[in-house]
Amino acid sequence: MRWEEIDVGEPGAGEVLLKQTAVGLNFIDVYHRSGAYKLPQLPGSIGMEAAGVVEAVGPGVTEFKPGDRVAYAGYAPGAYTERRIMPDHRLVPVPDGIEDNQAAAMMLQGMTTEYLLCRTYPVKAGETVLFHAAAGGVGLIACQWLKKIGATVIGTVGSDEKAELAKAHGCDHTIVYSRENFVERVKEITDGKGVPVVYDSVGKDTWEGSLDCLQQRGLMVSFGAASGTPPDFSVNTLQFKGSLYVTRPTMLHYVAERSDLLKSAKTLFEMVRNGLKVEVNQSYALKDAAQAHRDLEARKTTGSTILLP
Template sequence: MARTVIIEEAGGPEKLKLVDREVGDPGPGEIRVRHAACGLNFIDVYQRMGLYPLTLPHALGMEAAGTVEAVGAGVTHLSEGDRVAYASTPPGAYTEARVMPAAAVARLPDGISFETAAAMMLQGLTTEYLFERVTPLKAGDRVLFHAAAGGVGLIACQWARSMGIELIGTAGGPEKCALALEHGAAHCIDYKAEDFVAQVKEITGGAGVDVVMDGVGKDTFAGSLDCLKPLGFMISFGNASGPVPPVSLLDLAAKGSLKLTRTTLFTFLADHARAQAMAQNLFQKVESGDVKIRIGQTFPLEDVAEAHRALEGRKTTGSTVLTL
C-alpha cells in the first residue's frame, strides 16, 4: 500500500484527498518506483480544476524521483535499484510508490539529489524543449519570457544565459525581478508597475523580440504578440491566468507574418529516445553548473492542498517539492 493523493471530482484544493492505494507489480514496459520526493506544477492545478479533464477518481502529480523496486518485461534501460527521475504521463506522482510506464523515466546521476530531481524534471524538460526543440535559437537572439521568477522561469533564465541568449523576463514585483536577474535574465520588467509591451519596445529599440515564451496565457497573450518582431515566433505553453481566447490568423498577418504554436511537454516526451536525450541534456546542464535548481518551498505530502493554494496564489518562487 502507498499513501496517494487523488481527486474524486474536479474543483478547488479542498478536493484533494490522501488515501491508501495498493501498488501492485509492473507489467510489460512498466516499472515500480518508490518515491523520495515529488514535484508540484501548474498542470496539476489544471487537472484538479478540470481544465485538463481526467477520468475520475484519479491520482495527481506529473514528476517525481526515487528508486526502482521492480522492472517489467521489455524494459532494458532501467534496473532494480536504479536511482531515477521523471516527468511522465499518466498523472499519479503524488504517492509513496507507483507502477508506471518506464519509457520516459531516466536514470538519475549520483550527483543530483532526489529533491533536486523532483523539483526540476517537468520544469527543466519544459525549458529544454522550449530552447532546444521548438524553433532554432542562437547566441544574440532575444527572447521574452513571462513569469521569469517561477519554477520554469528561473531555469529558463539560466538556460538562456548558457546559450548567449538575451532573455527579457517579466515578473510581479521588484523582489521577483531581482531573482530573475540574479539567475541570468538580461532585463526583467515588473508587470505590476510597468507596461511590458512598452518596456520591451524600449529595450529592443523598437525592434521587438525574436521569440516569446508565454506560460501565463490569457492575461499576457495579446501583449506578447505585440512584442514580436516581424516573422517572430510566439510559443504559448501554459494557461496560468486562464486559457487563451480564439485567435484570428489575420491578426498574425497584420502584426508581421507571425508564427504561433501551442506546445505541450508530453508531445516531446512521447518518443522514448527523445525523452531520454532531453533528460540527459537537462542533467548535463545541472551537473555542469549552468543551471542551478532553486527549491523555493517544500510541503509534506499531507499538506498538498496548502501547496496548491500557495502556487495558485502566486506565493511561490522557484520550484515546489512535496516530501514523503
Template sequence: MVHAIRFHKTGGPEVLVWEEVNVGKPGPGEARIRHTAVGLNFVDIYNRSGLYAAASLPSGLGSEGAGVVEEVGPGVTDLKPGDRVAYGSSPLGAYSEARLIPAASLLKLPDGIDDKTAAAMMLKGLTAQYLIRQTYRVKAGDTILLHAAAGGVGLILSQWAKHLGATVIGTVSNEEKAKLAQEHGCAHTINYTREDFVKRVDEITGGKKVPVVYDSVGKDTFLKSLDCLAPLGVAALFGQSSGSVEPLNLGLLAQKGSLYVTRPTLFTYAAKRENLVAMANELFDVVKSGAVKIEVHQTYPLKDAAKAHTDLAARKTTGSTVLLV
C-alpha cells in the same frame, strides 16, 4: 499500505484527499517505484480543477517525481531494483508514496543530482529544453521575452538561455521576483503590475522587438505578447495560469508581421523514448556543469499537497516546489 493524494471530483484544493491505495506488482513494460520527492507544477492545478480532464475519477495527480525502483515487470531490461530514477512526463499519479509507471518514462539519475533536485527539475527542465532548443532554437545574440520569469520553468529557462548567449527580458509581478529573476539570468526585468511590458520591450530592444516570446500566463498576456514580436517571430504559449486564451483571429498574425503561434506540450516533444533520453541528457549536462542551478525554494509534506496548491495559485511561491514523501 501505500498512501496517495487523489481527487474524486474536480474543484479547488479541498478536493485533494490523502488515502490508501493498492499499488500491486508491475506488469509488462512497467516498474514499481518508491518516491522520495515529487515535483509541484501549475499543470497539477489544471488537472485538479478539471481544466485538463482526467481519464477517469477518482484520479491520482502529478506527473513529475524521483525515487528508487522497487521491482520491474516483464520485458524491462534497462532498469533494476535499487536504481535511482526520475521522470517528468508520465500518466498522472506522482503524488503517491509508491506507484506503477511505464518504464519508458523513467530516466536513470546520474551521480551528482540528488532526488529532491531531480523532482524539482524534470518537468520544468525538460519543458525549458524543448522550448529553447526545439520550439525556437535560441542562439547567441538573441533577445527573448519570458513571462513568469521567477517561476519554476522561468528560472531554469533564463539561466539556460543566458548560457547560450541570449539576452533575457523577464516579466514579474513584484520587486522580490524581479531580483530573483535577475539573479538567474534575466538581463532586464519588467514588473507588469506597474509597467507596460510591450512599451518596455520596445525600449529595451530599440524598436527591434524580439524573435520569440515564451508565455505560460495566457489570457492576460497573450495578445500583448504578439505586439512584442519582430516580423516572423514565434509566440510559444506553453501554459495559461491566468486563464485560457480566447479564440484568435488568424488575420492578426498577418497584420502583426507574419507571426507564428504554437501551443507546445512536453508530452508531444517527449513522446518517443529516444527523444526523451536525448532531452534529459542535455538537461543533466547543463545542470551538472553548473550553468543551470536548480533551487528548491519551498517544500511541503506530500500529504499537505492542498496547501501547496493554494500557495502556488496565490503566487506565493517562487522557483521550484517539492513535495517530500
C-alpha cells in the same frame, strides 16, 4: 484532494514498482485539479513527475533493477503517491551527483526548457527574447539556460522581490508587469524592434501584449495559461501584426519517443553539471499538497517546489 490508502499492485510486463522519494509540483497539477485539463478517470490522482528508487520490476524489464535511482516526467497524471507502477520506457536513470529532490524538481520544468529553447525556437547567441513569469519554476531555469546560450533575456515578474531573483539567475531586463506596461518596456529595450520570440505561459492576461512585442515574422510560443486560457483569435491577426507565427507546444509531444526523452534529460543533466542551479525554494509534505496548490495559485512560490511523501 484527499489522502487515501490504495493498493498499487505488482508490476506487470514491462513495468516497474517505484518507491517515490520526492514529487515535483507543477502548474499543470493545478489544471488537472481544477478540471481545466480532464483527468483520464475519476476519482484519480494528479502529479506529473517524481524521483525515487526501483523496488521491483515486472517480466521483461531489462533496463532497470531494484535499487536503481530513477525519475520521470511526462506520463499520465498520478505522481502524488508514495509508491507507483510505471512503464519502464518512461523512466530516466538519475546520474550520480544529482539528488532525488533536485531530480524531482527539475525533470518537467527542465525538459520543458530544453525543448522550448532548443527545439521549438532554437535561440541563438546575441538574440533578445521575452520570457514571462521569469521567477517561476520554468522561468528561473530558462533565464540561466538563455544566458548560457548567449541570449539577452527580458523577463516579466509579479513583484520587485521576484525581479531581484530573476536577475540573480541571468535575466538582463526585468519588467514588473503588474505595474509596468510590458509592451512599451520591450519596445524601449529593443529600440522599437521587438523580439523574435516570446515564451508565454501566463496566457489570458499577456496574450495580446505578447503578440505586440514580436518582430515581423516572430514566433509566439504559448506554452501555458497560469492566468487563464488565451482568447480565441482570428488568423488574420497574425497578418496584421506582422506575418507572425504561433505555436502551442506541450512537453509530452517533444519527449514522446524514448530517444527524445533520454536526449532531453541528458542535455538537462549536462546543463546542471555545468552550473545551472535548480532552486527548490519550497517543499511541503505530500499530505499538504492542497496548501502547495494554494500557494502556487496565489503566486507566492518562486523557482521549483517539491512534495515529500
